[in-house]
Amino acid sequence: MRISLASDSLDGVAPLVAEELERRGHTVILHGALANERADWAWSCSEAAGDVAEGRADQAVVCCWTGTGASIAANKVPGIRAALCVDAATAEGARMWNDANVLALSLRLTSAQVLKEILDAWFAGAVSAEAEDQANIAHIDEVDRVFRR
Numbered sequence: 001m002r003i004s005l006a007s008d009s010l011d012g013v014a015p016l017v018a019e020e021l022e023r024r025g026h027t028v029i030l031h032g033a034l035a036n037e038r039a040d041w042a043w044s045c046s047e048a049a050g051d052v053a054e055g056r057a058d059q060a061v062v063c064c065w066t067g068t069g070a071s072i073a074a075n076k077v078p079g080i081r082a083a084l085c086v087d088a089a090t091a092e093g094a095r096m097w098n099d100a101n102v103l104a105l106s107l108r109l110t111s112a113q114v115l116k117e118i119l120d121a122w123f124a125g126a127v128s129a130e131a132e133d134q135a136n137i138a139h140i141d142e143v144d145r146v147f148r149r
C-alpha cells in the first residue's frame with residue numbers, strides 16, 4: 001500500500017512509524033518533520049490526508065503530541081475518516097466499524113510496542129459488511145457532501 005505519513009515532530013515513536021510501515025512492505029510518503037517540510041500539525045497532517053483524498057496514497061498515518069490536532073486536521077479533508085487510536089482494539093474497531101482511512105497517533109501515549117500492535121491490527125482489519133455499519137459509513141459520506149462548500 002502507499003501510505004502517506006505526517007508528524008509535527010520527531011519526538012517519541014515518530015521515526016519508528018516510518019520504519020515499521022516500510023518493514024511491513026508499504027511505500028511511505030513523508031510529510032512534516034519527517035520530510036523537513038512545514039511540520040505544524042495543521043499543515044503536515046492535512047497534507048497527508050490530502051494525499052489520500054486525491055489518490056496519491058491509499059491511507060495515511062498522522063502524528064502529533066496528543067494526536068488530537070493530527071486527527072482534526074485530517075478529518076477536515078473531504079472523504080477522510082481519521083481515527084485517533086491508542087491501542088490495537090481501537091485500531092481494529094476503526095477499520096471494522098468506521099472504515100477509517102487515516103490512522104492518527106499520539107506521540108505522548110504510543111510506546112514502540114503499542115505502535116506495533118496498533119499497526120498489526122490496523123492492517124489486518126477488514127471493514128464490516130453489516131448493513132448497520134455500512135449505513136453509518138455511507139451517512140458520514142453524505143454529511144461530508146452536504147457540508148462541503
Ligand SMILES: O=C[C@H](O)[C@H](O)[C@H](O)COP(=O)(O)O
Nearest residue numbers: 008064065066067068069070
Ligand atoms: O494537537 C496538537 C499536538 O498535540 C501538538 O503536537 C502540540 O500542540 C505540540 O506542538 P508543539 O510541539 O509545536 O508545541
